[in-house]
Amino acid sequence: MYKKNKFILLTAIFTVLLFIITFMIKPVFVHASDNTSNTKTSSTQSTESSNRYSTFNLADIDVAVTISNDLVTFTQNVTSNNSYLEKIGAEDVEQLRALMKVNNIYLEIIPKDEVLYEILVSGKDAPQNYINFNEMDKDTLESQFQHYVDTWANISNDSVTETITNSFIDTLNGTNYYVTDITSVANNDVTIYVRKYYTIMQGKAVSFAIQTNQSELTQDMKNQLKEIVNTAEYKDIQKSWRDTPFYTEILSTVLSLLLPIVILSLITYLTIRASKKKKRI
Numbered sequence: 001m002y003k004k005n006k007f008i009l010l011t012a013i014f015t016v017l018l019f020i021i022t023f024m025i026k027p028v029f030v031h032a033s034d035n036t037s038n039t040k041t042s043s044t045q046s047t048e049s050s051n052r053y054s055t056f057n058l059a060d061i062d063v064a065v066t067i068s069n070d071l072v073t074f075t076q077n078v079t080s081n082n083s084y085l086e087k088i089g090a091e092d093v094e095q096l097r098a099l100m101k102v103n104n105i106y107l108e109i110i111p112k113d114e115v116l117y118e119i120l121v122s123g124k125d126a127p128q129n130y131i132n133f134n135e136m137d138k139d140t141l142e143s144q145f146q147h148y149v150d151t152w153a154n155i156s157n158d159s160v161t162e163t164i165t166n167s168f169i170d171t172l173n174g175t176n177y178y179v180t181d182i183t184s185v186a187n188n189d190v191t192i193y194v195r196k197y198y199t200i201m202q203g204k205a206v207s208f209a210i211q212t213n214q215s216e217l218t219q220d221m222k223n224q225l226k227e228i229v230n231t232a233e234y235k236d237i238q239k240s241w242r243d244t245p246f247y248t249e250i251l252s253t254v255l256s257l258l259l260p261i262v263i264l265s266l267i268t269y270l271t272i273r274a275s276k277k278k279k280r281i
Contacts, residue, residue: 058106059239061123062202066231067109071119074108076100087115109228116214117221119228123206133176133199145169145178148198152180161185172230175199181217193217195225201234208232 055066056075067073072084080093087110090096100108107121133141145167155162166181182194193216196209210217210225 056107057237058121058123059237061106061204061206062234062237063121063123063204063206064231064233064235064237065107065121065228067107067228070112072110072112074100076106084110084112088118117210117212117217117224119208119210119225121206121208121228123204126200126203126205130200130205132201132203134174134201136176141169141176148178149180152182159187170197172197172226173232175201175232175234177229184211195222197225197229202236204234206232206234 051069053066053068054073055064056073057064072087074082074084074088074096076097078085078093078096082093085091085093085096088096088108100106103122104124105120105122107119109119109121111117130144136144149164149167152162153164162182162184164180165183168179170177170179177197177199180194180196180198182196184192184194186192190213192211192213194209194211195217196207198205198207200206208225208229210221212221
């Protein structure tokens with residue numbers, strides 16, 4: 001009886017540890033349709049109970065974005081046990097995290113099935129003397145927009161040639177954006193088609209871009225990007241001490257090791273219990 005109670009106690013302890021670790025890894029819940037301001041959340045993934053959408057609070061650029069769970073997402077805290085890394089050709093997760101950091105990319109989004117496009121959410125501190133787009137009057141906004149287009153209209157260097165083929169100002173969810181369609185031709189003759197939404201809010205220059213190497217950006221792809229941009233909320237977001245790749249990687253590894261132990265313990269306990277019942281019979 002003592003041994004049996006001891007085994008049950010150990011199994012309970014393992015289960016509690018599993019619950020605690022799972023809770024620590026699992027981000028704060030945020031409902032996708034909840035418009036309540038939340039300034040105390042970290043830049044980690046948050047899932048709603050319906051499992052239809054996930055909200056990402058990107059503390060470094062003070063923006064929250066809601067993404068359909070039909071899509072695959074990568075953050076700068078992506079771990080090595082992410083099953084979708086092969087889809088983007090990432091053999092080394094540390095290299096992927098480094099590339100995202102160097103290019104100021106905070107979210108990379110791809111389809112779950114065939115990767116026909118990717119969406120990148122990036123940002124950094126806004127240039128000096130630039131004010132938030134929503135604080136500009138119409139004339140200033142349009143003047144700055146023309147300067148923006150002229151600056152990026154034609155870029156050519158040893159590695160790539162980029163041309164803006166279309167541009168306009170759009171307002172989504174109360175935020176003004178400069179929108180550009182870009183054709184990019186690399187030196188290996190690969191052509192990439194890009195649509196980018198750009199804004200300055202909260203003192204941050206934030207971009208949402210979709211790109212494909214197909215024959216063109218389809219209307220469905222453009223709508224997919226617009227739907228994501230339309231969810232963007234610009235607000236002060238406090239960065240959590242848990243928001244580091246090291247923390248996420250370690251806890252993910254511990255969880256992956258602990259879960260089989262708990263399952264094995266439960267199976268062993270149930271087997272012993274069933275065996276004892278048979279003996280009594």
